[in-house]
Amino acid sequence: MSNPPLESTPIKDNTPSVPDAPSTALTDPDAAPLLNSNSNALAKTTQVTLSESRSQPSSKPVKARVIIEDPSLDFEPLTANKVIRAAAITPPLYYRAAIALLKPLYRLSVWKRSRQRDNYSDEVAQRFGRQYPARPFSGGNSRADASTEGQSTAVKSSPLKKPLPSGRSVIWCHAVSLGETNTVAPLLDKLMAAGYGIWLTNTTQTGFARGESRFAEQIAAGVLSHSYVPVDSAPVIETFLQHVQPVAAMFVETELWAITLAKLAEAQIPAIMVNARLSESSFASYQKMAKVTTSMMQNLSLIIAQDPDSAKRFRQLGAASGKIRVAGSLKWVINAGQPAQSAIASDYGEGFRQAGLEQRPTWIAASTHAGEESIALQVQQQLLQQEGLSNALLIIVPRHPERFEEVATLIERAGLTMARRSLEQPIQADTQVYLADTMGELMHWYAAADVALVGGSLVDIGGHNPIEPLSVKTPVIMGAFTQSCQQVVDTLVNKGALYQLPTAKKPQATVAALSAQLQVWLTDLAAAQRAGQLGYESVEAHQSVLDRQLAMIESAIHQRTVSATTALLG
Numbered sequence: 001m002s003n004p005p006l007e008s009t010p011i012k013d014n015t016p017s018v019p020d021a022p023s024t025a026l027t028d029p030d031a032a033p034l035l036n037s038n039s040n041a042l043a044k045t046t047q048v049t050l051s052e053s054r055s056q057p058s059s060k061p062v063k064a065r066v067i068i069e070d071p072s073l074d075f076e077p078l079t080a081n082k083v084i085r086a087a088a089i090t091p092p093l094y095y096r097a098a099i100a101l102l103k104p105l106y107r108l109s110v111w112k113r114s115r116q117r118d119n120y121s122d123e124v125a126q127r128f129g130r131q132y133p134a135r136p137f138s139g140g141n142s143r144a145d146a147s148t149e150g151q152s153t154a155v156k157s158s159p160l161k162k163p164l165p166s167g168r169s170v171i172w173c174h175a176v177s178l179g180e181t182n183t184v185a186p187l188l189d190k191l192m193a194a195g196y197g198i199w200l201t202n203t204t205q206t207g208f209a210r211g212e213s214r215f216a217e218q219i220a221a222g223v224l225s226h227s228y229v230p231v232d233s234a235p236v237i238e239t240f241l242q243h244v245q246p247v248a249a250m251f252v253e254t255e256l257w258a259i260t261l262a263k264l265a266e267a268q269i270p271a272i273m274v275n276a277r278l279s280e281s282s283f284a285s286y287q288k289m290a291k292v293t294t295s296m297m298q299n300l301s302l303i304i305a306q307d308p309d310s311a312k313r314f315r316q317l318g319a320a321s322g323k324i325r326v327a328g329s330l331k332w333v334i335n336a337g338q339p340a341q342s343a344i345a346s347d348y349g350e351g352f353r354q355a356g357l358e359q360r361p362t363w364i365a366a367s368t369h370a371g372e373e374s375i376a377l378q379v380q381q382q383l384l385q386q387e388g389l390s391n392a393l394l395i396i397v398p399r400h401p402e403r404f405e406e407v408a409t410l411i412e413r414a415g416l417t418m419a420r421r422s423l424e425q426p427i428q429a430d431t432q433v434y435l436a437d438t439m440g441e442l443m444h445w446y447a448a449a450d451v452a453l454v455g456g457s458l459v460d461i462g463g464h465n466p467i468e469p470l471s472v473k474t475p476v477i478m479g480a481f482t483q484s485c486q487q488v489v490d491t492l493v494n495k496g497a498l499y500q501l502p503t504a505k506k507p508q509a510t511v512a513a514l515s516a517q518l519q520v521w522l523t524d525l526a527a528a529q530r531a532g533q534l535g536y537e538s539v540e541a542h543q544s545v546l547d548r549q550l551a552m553i554e555s556a557i558h559q560r561t562v563s564a565t566t567a568l569l570g
Contacts, residue, residue, distance in 0.1 A: 230260075495535060
């Protein structure tokens, strides 16, 4: 696989073009080329907020619009840019009706899934527009009461009395679950370093827990606010947007919601897909609901695709080629604050030292799903029978916390000696399996292991991110199901840093192939270290993708700000 292009370029193909939407007051910045990320104008961060209508010297009624409240804005002329005005596209009636009918059922599913969790009341309040945390830079972590769902007046708390300082604009970022949160984390770090506040939303409990741990310091400092994602209902989204007042909304990888995108377009807030990926199966699913998909593609402002194939599929779904860019995958980017090998001993104490972990062949089965732990346990039983591997240690890190007890039962049934992280049980010399049944510590276990099996790949999930273990120089094994990160996997296979198991019709064939490769690396740790080093060097070579995506995002925000300013002054 060739490296991602060094410059962003529009994707062109021969698919029929989609007719432009009717002309309205919304300015679409995507008709103009992206600005150079080094321009002086781009270096300035401006504040755009949703505001009530203001009296204007005009005979025409004035609608609510985006107001530029930063008087220090350095306006850039638009004479060189061709500006296209496009209307927000409302999703079809059948979609809006279906969402309205499904909303009570979704609330019931949240109750069934989360009612026993400590944060259940907060989850319900945030998903259904009742209550949200304080906005970034608001000066505190107190909760702000939102209006009831049936009202569209947004938030009971009073609106901002004065503009935020220059450089204090807020960006909403939605990451579905743990993987997307990890993927976008370095980008959010960069945006916060540039002066933006972040409002992070997650869909799953696993993703929410990761967001809480990964950004704990930023949440405490009031730079990042965190909540569950609001449901795709017009009153709820209006409430959410009025409270957050974002200058842009970012959606990580694939998950999109039609009403949310329409409301963003109505409010003239850029909707940006970052690290966008569209597999053939997802493409086929989107094609089945063509009218909904077309509305979403037209309401998006910018699609930053991981690869040319995804970019072309987005174009075929109806996105204008001028708003599609290819920048490479953020999965390549090393997450900030990776643990050093020496941090393991200090963080996890005498148990590691007493067990002689550094002298024991250690492998990890990480982010595992149902069906994968049983394979890993069978392999561990085989390894313990091999000469030189009788003291091998397996660390299992299930992907979802609700499966922790289930996996503990599997280990007990396998007859293997277990220690559990949640019970603070130390790793002893006779420990054969260590169940890391806590959240937010995966990188520590990757650093402790000699070899990493990355889960979601032995069963048809699509594979999780192999970059994480390679960022700490741990070589990787993955199963045959890697469609979610296939190009990354192919590159690493060619480098010799990742071994992909062949497709197998029977689980026993997978067990045999996994056991064989583990024996190769665990009995020759020098070879494993060389593979890990090759992977680390490959990861290092792809770090520029972060700056490319960051420049595209800032450029889209800047162009929309200038467009809004032109509309205001005009």
